[in-house]
Amino acid sequence: MVTVEDTRVIYVKNVNFYYGGFRALTDITMDFEQNRVTALIGPSGCGKSTLLRLLNRMNDLIDGTRVEGEVIFEGNNIYDAKVDPVDIRRRIGMVFQKPNPFPKSIYNNITYGPRLAGLNNRIDLEALVERSLRQAVLWDEVKDILNQSAMMLSGGQQQRLCIARALAMKPDVLLMDEPTSALDPISTAKIEELIQDLKKLYTIIIVTHNMQQAARISDMTGFFYIGKLIEFNATEKIFTKPDHKQTEDYITGRFG
Amino acid sequence: MAIPSTMRWRYFKEGLFFALVRLSALVITVSLGGLLLYIFLNGFRTVNWAFLTLPPTDSMTKGGIMPAILGTFYLTLGAIAVALPLGIMSAIYLTEYAKQGPIVRIIRIGVNCLAGVPSIVFGLFGLGLFVVFLQFGSCILSGALTLGILILPTIIGASEEALKGVPQTFREASLALGVSKWQTIYRIVLPNALPGILTGSILGIGRAAGETAPIMFTAAAFYTAKLPSSILDEVMALPFHIYVLATAGTHIEETRPIQYGTVLVLVGLVLGVDLIAIFIRSFIRKRKRW
Amino acid sequence: MDEIKRTSSHYERELQDIKQNILYAGVLTEMAIQNVVVALLERKSELARKVIDGDKEIDKLDTEIEEQCIRLLALRQPIARDLRFITTAIKINGHLERIGDMAVNIAEKVLQLNEVPQLKPYIDLPRMGEIAREMIRGSLDAFVREECELANHIRRMDSTIDTLNEQIFRELLTFMLEDTRTVHRALLIMQVSKNLERIADHAKGIADMVVYMVTGINVRHQWPGDTSDNICDEKRDDS
Structure with a gap:
């Protein structure tokens, strides 16, 4: 047997997911490859956000949920009983729909996670703050006001701060749940630009309702409908000639 | 232009309704203002530095009320020391940890019922449990514990509201950074909820300071010359002092000014505490940005 | 493809408008060809002049369709099926405009031919x-009905016309060779034939685009015979 280098950072295998008695995801199998941006699209309630939150065990926080199947991250099933979800979330960062910085200073927003993970050296922390903010292309805007409250920043800046905060944990994978849906077009463009840069270092999975955004920034696109992965293909393929009629109907607005 | 009769009827109804609302507001304001004014006018001549700093003399017909103020202070402080940690922890359990379901609902109903229990029942409960069964005797400890239980529902309620007021997104953001649940609560949720919890608790303090029934069997002394030296000593307390002077003594008429003075001090104390709470709350509201 | 009601009916109407205009342009070019052939056969120079005049209408339509398409690209950012439709429409529009020009070329030759004995x-x-x-009619039918089979059939017709052209x-x-006095007339007829052959090429180009629009596969630079017959059968695994 020929061994092919496995470029999958994380993949899901035959996953079913239940909220109580309701099956939110049905038999999902998907590979997320290194240094790729994968977009998850589909109408509201199709399960794309559920899948995203499945990848860093955020769904654990909701009572009465159940997972079947496997989510393999670096060779291990993250739903294995011996895996600590806290550890998983350190390795798989997340950015949310609405910018949600803590009501702390910009500096403390970034250092919050690393400190609680045991990083206490002041010089290391300062370096980390600069590195993370630079990666999130926010450094030049905030380097002189690091001690001011993050709440003072604009929405777009707050969201980039949230990205910097996630990056400070040095994750392998970055999950983004509609990260620009609350932002104006210019902030959105900045974040999209940022995502393109970040994929050189991270594996990014993004949920978006904006078709054009998925087209602009992603390499792979997965279309979900009623809890099923209808089509998973190269983005270019999806947006020129998708294999499935359902996908085409959805992205061209022929639904409902 | 002539107004149609249906319109006129509507205007009339509206006018009537507003008049009723204004009247209710007026009644409340006037009675509260009247009460306060009455207390002030009757009490202010008695209240002076000596009144606040000296113990009662001549079978409590003369002198000050210093031991009672001190006693109320100790009792309230004790009650807070008991109720605050317990209340906050219960609230954390109820809002952050417990699975929302029948059990939590029952606990919540229980807490609410506790809030509705007459204070004399607390007093008897304290007497039975702390004074007699646990043999603490009538002392600051028993009284503080009893008052603590009395204000527990207030503190749990306020804390729950404050905890729920912390946006879920903060919790998610913290947890998503690989921070454990307890650390998230400790580092993010509690600091942001604390002002709200404190506001609620201060209102609880006001209530604890003013209650008579719970302490009369558990902590309050009719008269003690000496100030308490440990938590196992009896103390005088403002509300009980008023009660005693107004009903139990042989010099009821002679002590009227002292009674009014004590009432004024107590009311001033409670109002002052409430004012602090109001100030803190408005300060937080201004600072809040989420 | 069965039509599913689109969320934005305005968008749908804009697409339909483009379709209508292209059909109209198709009808005009078809008529131009018919007229120019009749003008040749029946030596009616009047009809040939009408064709030359009529090209203004086709040119106007060409501009209009192009503007519609550009506006749609700018305002709706079409993707997938709509994107393929618009790119196809733009290309078909170009083909039709060229066909119109060729009909004019033929008409000019016809005018000269009608001056001399047949x-x-x-x-x-x-x-x-x-x-x-x-071929024009068929390829536009295939475009409107989104029929790959029909388009593929039209593509194959091109070889017939090539053969006829070579024959002529x-x-x-x-x-x-026999009589040098015929050279002038023969060259004119040759140009008529050549233009008709080019018109058929453009019709094939339209059919090529229809195949792309329906299947997403580019067949423009393949001989119709080389294209696997089951190109249209590449059905998607629809549920």
Whole structure:
């Protein structure tokens, strides 16, 4: 047997997911490859956000949920009983729909996670703050006001701060749940630009309702409908000639 | 232009309704203002530095009320020391940890019922449990514990509201950074909820300071010359002092000014505490940005 | 493809408008070809002049369709099926405009031919005109109905017209070799034939685009014979 280098950072295998008695995801199998941006699209309630939150065990926080199947991250099933979800979330960062910085200073927003993970050296922390903010292309805007409250920043800046905060944990994978849906077009463009840069270092999975955004920034696109992965293909393929009629109907607005 | 009769009827109804609302507001304001004014006018001549700093003399017909103020202070402080940690922890359990379901609902109903229990029942409960069964005797400890239980529902309620007021997104953001649940609560949720919890608790303090029934069997002394030296000593307390002077003594008429003075001090104390709470709350509201 | 109601009916109407205009342009070019052939056969110079005049209408439509498409690209950012439709529409529009120009070219030759005695009876030229018109009509039908099979059929018709063109070329060559006085007329007829052959090429180009629009596969630079017959069968695994 020929061994092919496995470029999958994380993949899901035959996953079913239940909220109580309701099956939110049905038999999902998907590979997320290194240094790729994968977009998850589909109408509201199709399960794309559920899948995203499945990848860093955020769904654990909701009572009465159940997972079947496997989510393999670096060779291990993250739903294995011996895996600590806290550890998983350190390795798989997340950015949310609405910018949600803590009501702390910009500096403390970034250092919050690393400190609680045991990083206490002041010089290391300062370096980390600069590195993370630079990666999130926010450094030049905030380097002189690091001690001011993050709440003072604009929405777009707050969201980039949230990205910097996630990056400070040095994750392998970055999950983004509609990260620009609350932002104006210019902030959105900045974040999209940022995502393109970040994929050189991270594996990014993004949920978006904006078709054009998925087209602009992603390499792979997965279309979900009623809890099923209808089509998973190269983005270019999806947006020129998708294999499935359902996908085409959805992205061209022929639904409902 | 002539107004149609249906319109006129509507205007009339509206006018009537507003008049009723204004009247209710007026009644409340006037009675509260009247009460306060009455207390002030009757009490202010008695209240002076000596009144606040000296113990009662001549079978409590003369002198000050210093031991009672001190006693109320100790009792309230004790009650807070008991109720605050317990209340906050219960609230954390109820809002952050417990699975929302029948059990939590029952606990919540229980807490609410506790809030509705007459204070004399607390007093008897304290007497039975702390004074007699646990043999603490009538002392600051028993009284503080009893008052603590009395204000527990207030503190749990306020804390729950404050905890729920912390946006879920903060919790998610913290947890998503690989921070454990307890650390998230400790580092993010509690600091942001604390002002709200404190506001609620201060209102609880006001209530604890003013209650008579719970302490009369558990902590309050009719008269003690000496100030308490440990938590196992009896103390005088403002509300009980008023009660005693107004009903139990042989010099009821002679002590009227002292009674009014004590009432004024107590009311001033409670109002002052409430004012602090109001100030803190408005300060937080201004600072809040989420 | 069955039509599912689109969320934005305005968008749908804009797409339909483009379709209508392209159909209209198709009808105009078809008529131009028919008229120009009749003008040749029946030596009616009046009809040939009408064709030359009529091209203004086709040019106007060309501009209009192009503007519609550009506006849609700018405002709706079409993707997938809509994107393929718009790119196809733009290309078809270009083909139709060229066809119109070629009809004018033919009309100009017809005017000259009508000034001189007829060289020979025209047998193959009307057949070419007929096939060219059929190809235009067929490819536009395929476009409107999104029918890959029909488009593929049209693509194969192109070879017939190529054969006819070569036949005419050889025939006229013998005329010219036998009698040099026929050279001028023969060359004019050759140009008519050549233009009809080019018109058929453009019709094939339209059919190529329809195949792309329906299947997403580019067949423009493949001989119709080389294209696997089951190109249209590449059904998607629809549920």
